Amino acid sequence: xxxxxxxxxxxxxxxxxxxxxxxxxxxxxxxxxxxxxxxxxxxxxxxxxxxxxxxxxxxxxxxxxxxxxxxxxxxxxxxxxxxxxxxxxxxxxxxxxxxxxxxxxxxxxxxxxxxxxxxxxxxxxxxxxxxxxxxxxxxxxxxxxxxxxxxxxxxxxxxxxxxxxxxxxxxxxxxxxxxxxxxxxxxxxxxxxxxxxxxxxxxxxxxxxxxxxxxxxxxxxxxxxxxxxxxxxxxxxxxxxxxxxxxxxxxxxxxxxxxxxxxxxxxxxxxxxxxxxxxxxxxxxxxxxxxxxxxxxxxxxxxxxxxxxxxxxxxxxxxxxxxxxxxxxxxxxxxxxxxxxxxxxxxxxxxxxxxxxxxxxxxxxxxxxxxxxxxxxxxxxxxxxxxxxxxxxxxxxxxxxxxxxxxxxxxxxxxxxxxxxxxxxxxxxxxxxxxxxxxxxxxxxxxxxxxxxxxxxx
Amino acid sequence: xxxxxxxxxxxxxxxxxxxxxxxxxxxxxxxxxxxxxxxxxxxxxxxxxxxxxxxxxxxxxxxxxxxxxxxxxxxxxxxxxxxxxxxxxxxxxxxxxxxxxxxxxxxxxxx
Numbered sequence: 001x002x003x004x005x006x007x008x009x010x011x012x013x014x015x016x017x018x019x020x021x022x023x024x025x026x027x028x029x030x031x032x033x034x035x036x037x038x039x040x041x042x043x044x045x046x047x048x049x050x051x052x053x054x055x056x057x058x059x060x061x062x063x064x065x066x067x068x069x070x071x072x073x074x075x076x077x078x079x080x081x082x083x084x085x086x087x088x089x090x091x092x093x094x095x096x097x098x099x100x101x102x103x104x105x106x107x108x109x110x111x112x113x114x115x116x117x118x119x120x121x122x123x124x125x126x127x128x129x130x131x132x133x134x135x136x137x138x139x140x141x142x143x144x145x146x147x148x149x150x151x152x153x154x155x156x157x158x159x160x161x162x163x164x165x166x167x168x169x170x171x172x173x174x175x176x177x178x179x180x181x182x183x184x185x186x187x188x189x190x191x192x193x194x195x196x197x198x199x200x201x202x203x204x205x206x207x208x209x210x211x212x213x214x215x216x217x218x219x220x221x222x223x224x225x226x227x228x229x230x231x232x233x234x235x236x237x238x239x240x241x242x243x244x245x246x247x248x249x250x251x252x253x254x255x256x257x258x259x260x261x262x263x264x265x266x267x268x269x270x271x272x273x274x275x276x277x278x279x280x281x282x283x284x285x286x287x288x289x290x291x292x293x294x295x296x297x298x299x300x301x302x303x304x305x306x307x308x309x310x311x312x313x314x315x316x317x318x319x320x321x322x323x324x325x326x327x328x329x330x331x332x333x334x335x336x337x338x339x340x341x342x343x344x345x346x347x348x349x350x351x352x353x354x355x356x357x358x359x360x361x362x363x364x365x366x367x368x369x370x371x372x373x374x375x376x377x378x379x380x381x382x383x384x385x386x387x388x389x390x391x392x393x394x395x396x397x398x399x400x401x402x403x404x405x406x407x408x409x410x411x412x413x414x415x416x417x418x419x420x421x422x423x424x425x426x427x428x429x430x431x432x433x434x435x436x437x438x439x440x441x442x443x444x445x446x447x448x449x450x451x452x453x454x455x456x457x458x
Numbered sequence: 459x460x461x462x463x464x465x466x467x468x469x470x471x472x473x474x475x476x477x478x479x480x481x482x483x484x485x486x487x488x489x490x491x492x493x494x495x496x497x498x499x500x501x502x503x504x505x506x507x508x509x510x511x512x513x514x515x516x517x518x519x520x521x522x523x524x525x526x527x528x529x530x531x532x533x534x535x536x537x538x539x540x541x542x543x544x545x546x547x548x549x550x551x552x553x554x555x556x557x558x559x560x561x562x563x564x565x566x567x568x569x
Contacts, residue, residue, distance in 0.1 A: 112534070116538065119541075123545060126549070127545070135549050136553060138549055143475060147472065150468075153499075154468070154498070166527075
């Protein structure tokens, strides 16, 4: 058994499922379960493909970092597919393509291979957004995504011309040996912008509003949780190991991300549409995660990605199902949504409070830990910005919760089936349990990412 | 020198994407951008007087070879570009079906 199966099996199943379109979602469920089981038995280390040892050939790296990312994205795709078995039957093949692309993106240790997986997962993402029935926003996403990945490829090729390798570990070694950071500023900037498009970082994310603002129970959680989570993981890996921002580039990136946090929360504050509130909140969170990686707080950034992906899955599923049944996503029109759906309301509230970082929920523990980490690194002004953003976040989320809990002029009927409720309860319980009993979170530390270890070991 | 031409094409493509409001013209601009990028990739491995990197039975000593890796990369990049273009055109068809126009400006109100 090798980690290559995590990519090969979904890809093979995607091709086979074209002939069996009706059963494609069930094939995806089987593939998802296979991948999750496989992740528990695969050993850590490099997977050499075709017998070409490093730095020749393509190889994959499976360590604790990529294992966590893969577990999260494979299980989330599994859950989202299960919940949409009836409503989006024909999307099985596309979701398998997305699974193969995202798994490859997390695992690969080769920059060109990274670009290929970026495009595969990108094409799958454009296809997933076609379920919104808003071709204009899908087209906008396609254009921005293609420009982003072209810029990324541009950066990769410049790096190849400079160092003669595409292997990430090998390249880090050569960059360290050359000791001249100035000459890699241009390729790193191009690559960061390219990935920033997919990772929803401001100002490269103008596609988000059209795509997530019209999302449904499939595209919402897929783009906001699975894609955002995976892209944050891969961006984090590249930021901490390859980019390793220094000097003026570090200052510019930090300012862009800090502005992204405040601007994301302000846009959410100004919006009255529930889906827009959630999507702008995701934009702000994506910037916080990238900022933590830039400052080397890896483990808490990883926990933040997981907590956000889980919370946003619940939030987008609740809101998108309600929007579909009510026909509007204006918070005014969804007044009193939770009066008849108390259980769903409680889980939604717990997820929201966790994103806000309130005590007893895992979001609080994570926020406290990364703010302490930033304080240790003497970044007081970053702490101030995050706290100001948290206050804005608190205001718009509480405002939203009040609207959803209190009765409006009209009575609205939205029914969530048992599978939806089960998923909501499990996620809410997980957020609560790890918030009150957070000792397991301390078992892991920044050493989960082993790329630098490999670089130093030669 | 060839790299300057590639970068100019790439910039033309981006300029086209920013200035055009027609869906089909935007896809063409995207293609121009990708062609610029592909030429840039090829130019990285190019050598004057270089020959194809094939080991033959005759004595190859003394010959300069072009770097074969960028050629392999550009093949993949072309295939991906074709895939993206095909998807873009399919979405363009869908846009026309929905809004009855290819102009992004004209579909503003109905969007």
